[in-house]
Amino acid sequence: MILFFKRAIYDIRTNRFLNAVTIITISLSILIVSSLVLFFVNANDYMNSWKKGIKIIAYLKPDIGKANLVDIKSKIQGLYGVAEAEFISKEEAMKRLREQIKRQSSLLDGLNENPLPDAFEIRLTGQSSNSEKIENLAVQLESLPEIDDVEYGQRWIGRFVKVFELFRLTGYAMSGIFFIAAVFIVANTIRLVIYSRREEIEIMRLIGASDRFIKAPFYIEGIIQGALGGIIGLAALFAAFFYISTSVEHGLSSDLLHIRFFPLRLSITIILCSMLVGWLGCFISLRQFLKE
Amino acid sequence: MIDKNDKSAIILMFHVHKKYGSKKALININLDVSKNEFLFITGPSGAGKSTLLKLLYLGESVSEGQILIDGMNLSRISRKRIPLLRRKLGIIFQDYKLIPTKTVFDNVALVLEAMGKKRQFVQKKVNSVLRTVGMESRFNALPQSLSGGEQQRIAVARAVVGAPKIILADEPTGSLDSESAGVIFDLLKGFHTRGGTLIVATHDKELIRKTGCRAIHLKEGRQVSK
Ligand SMILES: Nc1ncnc2c1ncn2[C@@H]1O[C@H](COP(=O)(O)OP(=O)(O)O)[C@@H](O)[C@H]1O
Numbered sequence: 001m002i003l004f005f006k007r008a009i010y011d012i013r014t015n016r017f018l019n020a021v022t023i024i025t026i027s028l029s030i031l032i033v034s035s036l037v038l039f040f041v042n043a044n045d046y047m048n049s050w051k052k053g054i055k056i057i058a059y060l061k062p063d064i065g066k067a068n069l070v071d072i073k074s075k076i077q078g079l080y081g082v083a084e085a086e087f088i089s090k091e092e093a094m095k096r097l098r099e100q101i102k103r104q105s106s107l108l109d110g111l112n113e114n115p116l117p118d119a120f121e122i123r124l125t126g127q128s129s130n131s132e133k134i135e136n137l138a139v140q141l142e143s144l145p146e147i148d149d150v151e152y153g154q155r156w157i158g159r160f161v162k163v164f165e166l167f168r169l170t171g172y173a174m175s176g177i178f179f180i181a182a183v184f185i186v187a188n189t190i191r192l193v194i195y196s197r198r199e200e201i202e203i204m205r206l207i208g209a210s211d212r213f214i215k216a217p218f219y220i221e222g223i224i225q226g227a228l229g230g231i232i233g234l235a236a237l238f239a240a241f242f243y244i245s246t247s248v249e250h251g252l253s254s255d256l257l258h259i260r261f262f263p264l265r266l267s268i269t270i271i272l273c274s275m276l277v278g279w280l281g282c283f284i285s286l287r288q289f290l291k292e
Numbered sequence: 293m294i295d296k297n298d299k300s301a302i303i304l305m306f307h308v309h310k311k312y313g314s315k316k317a318l319i320n321i322n323l324d325v326s327k328n329e330f331l332f333i334t335g336p337s338g339a340g341k342s343t344l345l346k347l348l349y350l351g352e353s354v355s356e357g358q359i360l361i362d363g364m365n366l367s368r369i370s371r372k373r374i375p376l377l378r379r380k381l382g383i384i385f386q387d388y389k390l391i392p393t394k395t396v397f398d399n400v401a402l403v404l405e406a407m408g409k410k411r412q413f414v415q416k417k418v419n420s421v422l423r424t425v426g427m428e429s430r431f432n433a434l435p436q437s438l439s440g441g442e443q444q445r446i447a448v449a450r451a452v453v454g455a456p457k458i459i460l461a462d463e464p465t466g467s468l469d470s471e472s473a474g475v476i477f478d479l480l481k482g483f484h485t486r487g488g489t490l491i492v493a494t495h496d497k498e499l500i501r502k503t504g505c506r507a508i509h510l511k512e513g514r515q516v517s518k
């Protein structure tokens with residue numbers, strides 16, 4: 001095993017240029033794929049906090065007595081996808097309205113009776129906030145006898161979620177393409193290394209070396225290339241991320257836009273994937289080499 | 293270890309034919325080589341000597357016929373077990389076939405490493421074999437810095453280091469001056485004395501006369517008796 005490692009390292013050092021090209025290619029692929037992933041991780045965070053902000057307002061019929069409120073509240077909260085239902089009395093609603101329009105609030109002084117209905121403000125659970133589910137929930141709410149009308153303004157968010165999903169699919173497809181491209185690039189380097197050493201390999205075979213003995217260093221070489229490529233790619237991404245996030249956070253002093261880097265486990269997964277790329281590349285070129 | 297009185301066959305060839313495309317390189321070869329035999333294969337260039345040796349180490353496969361080596365049937369042997377056959381053999385090639393990027397020591401050590409031997413053993417064994425061929429001081433040299441005779445000595449060292457039962461040598465002295473040739477020949481004789489079996493392809497008649505060993509003659513791919 002140590003011997004195989006030594007031979008792999010020796011090989012990387014003798015084929016420095018070829019190996020450097022491969023490692024750079026892998027790290028570029030990793031950089032591109034993981035920046036996509038990073039974008040999705042953050043966009044997803046963002047969407048979720050946004051979705052949590054989606055509200056449905058259910059207006060009650062005017063003749064509902066205060067005594068029934070507890071009952072209605074528990075009915076609403078029993079519906080699927082509801083995180084929380086908060087009662088807003090018409091007095092409370094009037095107060096909020098006054099605050100909202102401040103300067104023109106004198107307009108409201110002319111009213112001798114509060115025209116606003118009592119209502120429930122309903123927050124949704126994060127997962128259940130795609131547009132069909134919101135629609136569904138609204139229909140269910142409307143069918144409750146105590147409820148007069150239902151309002152949920154942010155329909156466009158639903159549409160945005162759909163666009164985002166499409167975007168995410170494209171991201172997956174692109175990641176897949178880069179993965180395959182990286183595998184073939186590694187396969188190609190290893191093929192070139194094998195080619196440059198075909199005489200040596202032939203001699204090794206003639207003196208009784210097994211295929212396993214001959215192939216092991218190449219696998220180690222591929223995996224080392226993968227690991228180095230992955231680490232370099234992630235490091236580059238982290239540097240870029242660090243640069244961008246500090247400059248963004250200076251400009252936008254808000255918790256609204258809180259972006260984060262990969263958690264450790266995801267970083268390790270990415271490096272492992274990169275090693276898998278190296279291994280697969282080897283596997284492909286060595287399988288061909290075996291057939292010859 | 294090796295029973296010198298056991299003279300049973302270690303290599304058998306039955307009706308072996310070899311064609312390269314339509315070119316017949318060997319025609320109906322029948323041969324048995326007993327344990328601890330020192331056998332020469334002679335014949336003019338192009339007669340099929342190298343081809344015969346290649347068939348024995350599976351550098352080429354037979355077109356027809358059967359070959360048995362130390363209990364292995366070469367036409368039945370799976371790809372995976374070819375290394376096992378080759379470890380029974382020490383091969384000395386006409387063009388040495390040393391790995392140019394490896395030192396003398398590493399070239400010889402590779403055989404033992406491929407067998408999975410322990411490091412200390414490899415170290416000791418390779419040093420002792422290099423001493424036998426008189427090349428211990430050049431252990432760190434690269435092959436291209438050595439003369440032909442020295443390279444051939446390394447090739448012999450590599451052939452014997454794995455303690456094979458059989459040595460196959462293709463014109464081992466062909467391109468050497470008589471002094472170097474003498475050294476190589478003595479090394480091969482040493483292997484024979486220790487109980488090994490040798491098959492040596494050569495067109496050096498002097499060599500054969502000197503030893504008085506059995507020789508088979510090839511002419512245009514056929515075995516001819518003299
Ligand atoms: N790989 C090959 N392809 C085609 N013909 C070959 C090949 N190797 C050898 N031959 C032919 O087979 C014949 C025997 O060659 P070889 O065994 O090398 O002879 P020798 O070693 O006795 O000089 C020659 O005619 C040679 O041209």
Ligand SMILES: [Mg+2]
Pocket residue numbers: 341342343386462
């Ligand atoms: Mg020849």
